[in-house]
Amino acid sequence: MKEKIKTILQKYNNDRGRLMDILIDLMENSGYIDDFSVSVLAEDLKISAAQVRETISFYHFFSEKPKAKFNIYLNNSITSCLRGFSSIKSTFEAESGIKFGEISSDGLIGLFETSCVGMNDQGPAAIINDKIFTNLTPYRARKLIESIKDGKTLDGLVYENYGDGNNSHPLMNSMVYNNIRKKSILLDENYERFDVIKNIIKNSSSEEVIQIIEDSNLRGRGGAGFPTGLKWKFGSRMPGEHKVIICNADEGEPGTFKDRVMLTQYNDLVFEGMVLSAFATKADMGVLYLRYEYKYMLKYLNSILDEMRENNLLGSNISGIEGFNFDIRIQLGAGAYVCGEESALIESMEGKRGEPRDKPPFPVEKGYLDLPTIVNNVETLASAVKIVKNGAKWYSSFGTKDSLGTKLLSVSGDCRFPGIYEVEWGTSIREVLEMAGADNVQAVQVGGPSGTLINVKDIDHLSKTELMKWYKPSGMMAAQKSFDRKLSYSDLPTGGSIIIFNKERDILSDVVMNFMDFFIEESCGSCSTCRNLPRIMKEKLQKIINGHGVRDDIDDLLNWGKIIKVSRCGLGQTAANPVLSSILNFRHLYEEHVMAMTDYDNQFDLGKSVSAANSFVGRKLIHKHS
Numbered sequence: 001m002k003e004k005i006k007t008i009l010q011k012y013n014n015d016r017g018r019l020m021d022i023l024i025d026l027m028e029n030s031g032y033i034d035d036f037s038v039s040v041l042a043e044d045l046k047i048s049a050a051q052v053r054e055t056i057s058f059y060h061f062f063s064e065k066p067k068a069k070f071n072i073y074l075n076n077s078i079t080s081c082l083r084g085f086s087s088i089k090s091t092f093e094a095e096s097g098i099k100f101g102e103i104s105s106d107g108l109i110g111l112f113e114t115s116c117v118g119m120n121d122q123g124p125a126a127i128i129n130d131k132i133f134t135n136l137t138p139y140r141a142r143k144l145i146e147s148i149k150d151g152k153t154l155d156g157l158v159y160e161n162y163g164d165g166n167n168s169h170p171l172m173n174s175m176v177y178n179n180i181r182k183k184s185i186l187l188d189e190n191y192e193r194f195d196v197i198k199n200i201i202k203n204s205s206s207e208e209v210i211q212i213i214e215d216s217n218l219r220g221r222g223g224a225g226f227p228t229g230l231k232w233k234f235g236s237r238m239p240g241e242h243k244v245i246i247c248n249a250d251e252g253e254p255g256t257f258k259d260r261v262m263l264t265q266y267n268d269l270v271f272e273g274m275v276l277s278a279f280a281t282k283a284d285m286g287v288l289y290l291r292y293e294y295k296y297m298l299k300y301l302n303s304i305l306d307e308m309r310e311n312n313l314l315g316s317n318i319s320g321i322e323g324f325n326f327d328i329r330i331q332l333g334a335g336a337y338v339c340g341e342e343s344a345l346i347e348s349m350e351g352k353r354g355e356p357r358d359k360p361p362f363p364v365e366k367g368y369l370d371l372p373t374i375v376n377n378v379e380t381l382a383s384a385v386k387i388v389k390n391g392a393k394w395y396s397s398f399g400t401k402d403s404l405g406t407k408l409l410s411v412s413g414d415c416r417f418p419g420i421y422e423v424e425w426g427t428s429i430r431e432v433l434e435m436a437g438a439d440n441v442q443a444v445q446v447g448g449p450s451g452t453l454i455n456v457k458d459i460d461h462l463s464k465t466e467l468m469k470w471y472k473p474s475g476m477m478a479a480q481k482s483f484d485r486k487l488s489y490s491d492l493p494t495g496g497s498i499i500i501f502n503k504e505r506d507i508l509s510d511v512v513m514n515f516m517d518f519f520i521e522e523s524c525g526s527c528s529t530c531r532n533l534p535r536i537m538k539e540k541l542q543k544i545i546n547g548h549g550v551r552d553d554i555d556d557l558l559n560w561g562k563i564i565k566v567s568r569c570g571l572g573q574t575a576a577n578p579v580l581s582s583i584l585n586f587r588h589l590y591e592e593h594v595m596a597m598t599d600y601d602n603q604f605d606l607g608k609s610v611s612a613a614n615s616f617v618g619r620k621l622i623h624k625h626s
Contacts, residue, residue, distance in 0.1 A: 004029055005040045016045040017369065019055055019351025023062055024292075024332055031067045038064075058353040058524075060114060060335030061292050068103045068110030070148050073127040074136075077116040077254040078445075078514045079412045079499060080124040084137065088124050089113075091138040095145035109148060115337065115518055116254035117293040120412035120499070121179045121419050129154050130295045132176055165265045171300040178261045179419030182435060184406045185390075185398060186266075186383055187422050193268050194308075196385050197319050201279050206236060209280040213384055215392035217404045221379035222248060222340075223447060223495030224570065228380055234364045235281040238372035243283035245274050245326075246368065246375045248345060250291045252337035253448035254518060255497035258408040259378040261420050263290075263297055266382060267304050271328060273381025275318065276388060278326040281374055286328035289345050292335050301330055337522035341569045342375040343367075344524065355526045356569035379408050379496070399425035403488040411436045413445075413500035423487070429454065430483040432498060440502045443586070444483070448497040449515035450574035452581040453507070454482040482585065507582060508545055508589055513538065515578035523575065530572035533564045537579050549594040554583060 008025045012018035022041065026033050033056055042049040056062045072092060076085055093099055096109045103110040119125035122134040131154055133144070140159055147157050155173070162168035163177040180187060201209065214229030235243065247270060251259040262270055274286050290298065305328055308314040318324045336354045339345045343357035346368050367373025376384075383405060387395045399405050403425035409432065412418040416437030423432065429444055443455050485492050501511060516538040525531045537560055543549050561576040583590060614620065 001030075001036065002040060005037055006044070009041070009044050014044055016047055017350050019045065019052070020331065020334060020348060022351075023056060024334065027062060032063045032065055034064065054353055055351060058336060059292075059333070062334055066103075066107070069108050070128055070154075071110040071112065072144075073112045073114040073117070074100070075115070075117045075119065075123055075125050075127075076113045076514075077120065077123070077518070078511060079120040079255065081510065081514060082413060082501075082505070083124055085124050087138050088136050088141045091141040092145065095142050109145065114293075114335070115522065116252065116256075118251060118257040118260045118291070119176065120255050120257055120410065122177060123412075127293060128157065131155075131158075132174055132296055133157070133159075134175055134177075135160070166267075166300065167264060169300055171303055172264075172297060174296050176260075176264075176296075178265055180261065180265070181411075181417055181419040182421040182423065184422040184424065185395075186379070186386060186406055186408065187420075191269075191386075191389070194272050194311075194313055196388050197272055197275050197313050200388060201276065202319055202321050206280050206282060209276065209388060210236060212388055212392050213280070216387045216395045217392075218380065218383055218387060218395070219403075219489065220377055221383065221407070221495070222377035223493065225489050225493055228376065228384065231364060231374060231376070232277060232280050235283070235372055235374040238365060240372045242285055242369075242371050243278075243281055244368045244371050244373040245277045245281070245283045245286045246342075246345070246349075246373060247274050247286075247288045247378060247381055248340065248342060248375055249294070249378050250289055250333055250340045250345060251378075252291060252340050252522075253450065253495060253497055254515075255410060255412055255445065255448045255499040256495060257410045257412075258420055258496045260294060262378050262382060262408070263294065263301065267301055269382040269385055270378050271304060271308060272313075273376070273383075273385045274328055275313065275326060276384055277374060277376060277381060279318075279321075279324060283372075283374065284325050284327075285368075285371070286326055287349060287368070288328060288330045289339070289349060290330055290332055291339075292333045295332060298330060298332065305330075336524070337518075338524045338569070338571055341571050344569065345375070346373065353524070355524045356571075358568065400486070400488050400490075402490050407487060407494070408496050409487075409494075409498050410496050411498045411500070413498075414438060414441070414502040414505070415500050425488050426486050428484050428486055429492070429498075432487075433483065433500065436498075436500065438500045438502075440504075441483070441500060442503040442505060443501045443507055443511070445497070445499040445501070445511070446487075446492055447494040448499075449518055449578050450571065451494060451497065452492075452577065453511070453585060454485065454492075454581075455585050456483050507586055508541065508593070512541065512578045512582050513545075516541065519575040519578075523572070527567045527572050529564045530567045530575050533560050534575045536560065537576060541579060544590060544593045547593060547595075549590075551591075551594055553594065554587070554590050557583065 008022055012021055038049050038052045041052050092111055098104050100111045100113055117125055119134055124136045125134045160175045162173055163175055165178050167174045167176045210232050218228040219225040249259050314327050316325045331349050333339050339348045339354040341356050342363055344354040348354040363373040363375055396404050406422050406424050409421045411421055443453055445453050519534045523530045540553055544553055557579050561580045564576045565573050567573045
């Protein structure tokens with residue numbers, strides 16, 4: 001065993017900063033990371049055993065205990081729940097004879113729940129030993145367990161043909177489908193691969209490239225909307241022996257899967273965007289941070305990088321440009337939503353817990369390995385290529401005055417046509433609903449759980465409420481009807497997730513509670529606000545749902561929502577948004593549950609509280625307090 005560990009360590013030059021890769025390889029080799037492995041890693045990497053363990057314990061897909069031969073991770077995101085998660089979970093338990101969180105006595109099957117796996121358009125989905133199984137039903141769950149017990153291989157478990165496009169590539173062999181419903185300027189395939197690297201940048205200066213991006217007003221597509229040209233300009237001016245380009249492909253926001261499709265079908269455009277960014281900022285190191293749930297893409301993506309190296313599109317003197325040296329490696333995550341935040345992502349890349357850093361300094365000043373680091377989203381980098389190819393003026397002809405270009409939307413939930421839609425900024429929610437074939441709509445979640453939940457009611461008056469003085473989830477709210485609001489940075493900015501709920505859904509019990517469970521599970525725990533308040537808010541919401549709520553409970557939720565805004569990172573600051581936005585737009589649902597004429601209810605039931613003791617000693621409750 002020690003020799004295997006030593007071999008893995010040598011593969012990464014005993015580099016403490018590659019601890020994530022080392023742990024992933026150990027998990028593949030042994031199925032878990034035991035005390036002996038921890039001690040060897042600590043000794044050879046010259047760090048403490050506690051430092052190794054704190055990294056292991058932070059990520060969902062690492063384990064210090066033996067796992068099963070077949071580990072089934074069933075996605076429990078809201079869209080999975082809408083499509084039968086509970087019945088599939090029950091079937092897995094009944095057929096395997098174990099509960100979720102357990103491993104069968106023979107070590108054959110392990111059952112686990114996991115957050116969104118980026119398959120919202122074809123869920124419920126599960127990951128079994130790194131292979132994705134989509135469109136699960138109780139029948140399919142039963143057959144999976146039967147096949148495992150019959151001794152079939154992992155590939156033998158596949159119950160559908162392989163998916164469309166590159167999903168069926170021999171290095172991918174995935175039953176996932178792209179479900180691209182609408183294309184525009186970014187997904188237009190009438191583009192010569194790597195044309196910008198081969199023919200344009202060799203005749204341009206770094207300053208000229210940055211100016212084109214600045215003139216285009218391209219803003220980050222991850223949700224925050226920071227001007228890309230400005231970020232590249234800052235990066236180009238930072239001194240340093242090395243500079244780093246990071247492509248953030250850790251899309252863990254429930255309801256988001258556009259990056260998965262981009263990396264499957266348009267990976268060359270994404271990698272070309274990284275090379276373009278490197279040319280503009282004079283960077284020489286590139287990293288694609290790929291969420292672990294997309295590990296099934298790894299071999300295929302690495303084959304594209306190998307092809308680029310063979311064609312002088314990566315490596316030394318790229319495309320014959322003297323001194324332009326840049327290469328890309330892929331860094332796998334290990335399951336942590338917070339790593340979508342750029343500084344937490346960098347911490348993870350360095351082999352640590354994915355906890356956000358205090359800012360300043362910002363990554364562009366001091367990021368990965370303390371080097372100047374430019375972090376961009378998958379969609380942002382791909383868009384930059386099209387802009388440099390066609391010009392800023394061309395790009396400005398799409399979208400609105402303050403939101404130029406197009407936006408990729410991941411649409412899922414209660415609609416006939418879930419999938420990827422490329423729309424111009426300025427498209428209304430109503431138009432998206434029509435395209436997706438959604439009717440009888442009650443609510444739309446824009447931007448995932450950290451975004452805002454909107455409905456169709458007239459909201460003109462909301463801009464004057466006390467809540468809107470400090471809670472501004474999505475801009476000015478100027479439209480008369482919520483579903484007529486526009487996707488734009490001045491009204492409804494979004495990272496791309498659109499989840500639709502029809503009128504049969506219980507917004508508070510089904511949707512808001514699911515989102516709060518997600519934030520509770522995914523908090524890094526660094527800030528006491530994010531660590532504690534989502535759990536307290538969930539308990540208060542449960543009290544209201546159970547019929548014990550009073551009007552002051554709604555006020556408590558709003559006041560606690562103010563406090564959580566002081567969390568360190570943007571993800572923590574938005575952890576209360578499921579409650580806040582549902583109060584904002586669905587307050588009537590809260591008020592239907594609360595007791596209008598009651599000022600206080602502590603939910604204390606004396607009989608229930610002492611029932612266990614009475615049962616143990618054989619005592620009957622004589623007087624029941626009211």
